[in-house]
Amino acid sequence: MPSSDIRTLEPKALWNCFADLNAVPRPSKREERVVGFVLGFAARHGLTSQLDSAGNVIIKKPASADRIGQPPVIMQAHLDMVHKAGDGVKFDFDRQGIEMWVDGDWVRARGTTLGADNGLGAAAILAVLAAHDLSHPPIEALFTLDEEQGMGGALGLQPGLLTGKTMLNLDSEEDDTFTIGCAGGIDTTGRFEYNETAHDSTAPVSAIQITGLRGGHSGLQIHEGRANAIKVMARLLNACGEDVVALSTMRGGSARNAIPAQCVAQVVVLDEARFAESFEREAAGIREEFRLIEPGLSITTTPAKIEGSDVHTMCAEHQKHLLLAMQAVVNGVYRMSPVVPGLVEASSNFSTIELGGGKAEWGSLQRSSVESSKLDVARAFRAPFELIGADVRSGDPYPGWSPSAESAILDKMKKLYRELFGHEVQVGACHAGLECGVISMAYPGLDMISFGPNIHEAHSEKECASISSTQKFWKLLTATLADLQL
Known part of the structure; x- marks a missing residue:
């Protein structure tokens, strides 16, 4: 119809x-x-x-x-x-x-x-x-x-x-x-400027795609344990290591109040044998963990080509620091309400990221029915990024x-x-x-x-x-x- x-x-x-x-x-x-x-x-x-x-x-x-x-x-x-x-x-x-x-x-x-x-x-x-x-x-x-x-x-x-x-x-x-x-809620955004490394245009490039996730409302569905595509990508790249892949670009999420259902990254593969092994091992574990709640989850890697005379990636040190912070940052239910049984009191959603050309920018939304825990979960989200020297700010709060x-x-x-x-x-x-x-x-x-x-x-x-x-x-x-x- x-x-x-x-x-x-x-x-x-x-x-x-x-x-x-x-x-x-x-x-x-x-x-x-x-x-x-x-x-x-x-x-x-x-x-x-x-x-x-x-x-x-x-x-x-x-x-x-x-x-x-x-x-x-x-x-x-x-x-x-x-x-x-x-x-x-x-x-x-x-x-x-x-x-x-x-x-x-x-x-x-x-x-x-x-x-x-x-x-x-x-x-x-x-x-x-x-x-x-x-x-x-x-x-x-x-x-x-x-x-x-x-x-x-x-x-x-x-x-x-x-x-x-x-x-x-x-x-x-x-x-x-x-x-x-x-x-109530509060937005936390971040920006990280990083040094780049140049690679020859013949360097092998792979596109990593995380798609098919359920996504959904970051308030109403946050307690269901749905996978967050940005967090999954950080986990995959960390499992490979900065000596195996060099990160060139990343894009994930679509809205501040939606659980990201997809994330795509391009990497230069520095060690093809180790990449194939570590990537598939980690991807298999993720698929198994989420097989019941995310039946449509797809994690793929395919050869790609970046236009230009050479390929630029994050330097190894900055890549390690940023990806560790992304994996460590609080996401999902932070605290259940001690007053209303079954109600989430506080939560955090890592909602968007855009990375490339020497800078990474991201967004998130923290929610809580208690003002003090709303501020606490926002500080918890900021903490790993502040430790690596990123510019992280919380603003636009609403009660x-x-x-x-x-x-x-x-x-x-x-x-x-x-x-x-x-x-x-x-x-x-x-x-x-x-x-x-x-x-x-x-x-x-x-x-x-x-x-x-x-x-x-x-x-x-x-x-x-x-x-x-x-x-x-x-x-x-x-x-x-x-x-x-x-």
Whole structure:
């Protein structure tokens, strides 16, 4: 079923808005086109809209006729999406709309991220704004920017423009769970300038490729033990040694908040016999360790050619130091929560690297629901790189969202969920980053809750959204608006 047929799915109002949204390129930090689309949407439906000082979009809709005089509710979602294509997929995210198809109960994209995170939440808000048959209080719709690359829109949110005291965040990914807390985060980046060694143009060059990993959301899937392609590459190269291979280039990862699913390096082979032996021995061990969780893992080496009169690689000393630091650096779960069983408290994800031409640059994201451990895990990530003299910095922090046991919207929605679906909803916190904690800095005292449909494998080309779950989500959302009298 092509993208056009997505519009036949129920609820049509939501899926049509999602199809319209997915036709518009919307990468983080380059949201001009989708902002224009949303402002145009408001104008077409005769609604008041404005941009705040950070570029976030606010649209206001009066209450339905039966709800005049009631206090407004804030509905919030972010407009940007993670842009990631699968191995070998050529896709121009700046020009092409997402190509969707239906696979049973799931909507998927052809070789790329789907954008259900957070496109389905944004589409649901647009559908509410366009509807004439829903009962609802006054709506203050908040569409934030740059959530996926540092929550820039929420961090810059302008105070004084919203009057609602209750906020529905539509950025969760499990339809049987209400989220009332989340982790904060901090970005740690690094730069290392190194000396180069020149090799004759006839030197044997090999391309090492690590592909086929599951990747995924570095908050939601970090506890699953998925392989990190950058860490695997560092392990392989260290096993070979700087006297066997000389590193020329490396590229891995695609987004700060995605577990890297691929990494490619080019090396000059200094000792072919030892390279073949040590490479295959280490690769075999890695395949065995991850055979259950990473069935698609592929580790290959093929002859390559680097254009030019000679080939430049890292000098042996700098290569040894950098690769040891990369292998030693903290990655994955750092600490489990002693308060919430099964919840990751702190984690780190080595997300991107670009190496060549005398410099290496990398990015990472550390998360924690506790501010002190967020800073601790960031220091732990920096430490090995600082020891080798790299320039490593942590910045762009955003706060977590502390759960509150006293919440009128939580109590109301728990009761409503039980009445609609015949069983209790789960309530908890998540290790992913939600904008609620950041938004509360500009609007303190908000009573907030996060919910959404089932979305699997967000931040990867395997991302998919459940059709039946989206129907359940829409039913809960519209029933909540009809029942909301706070």
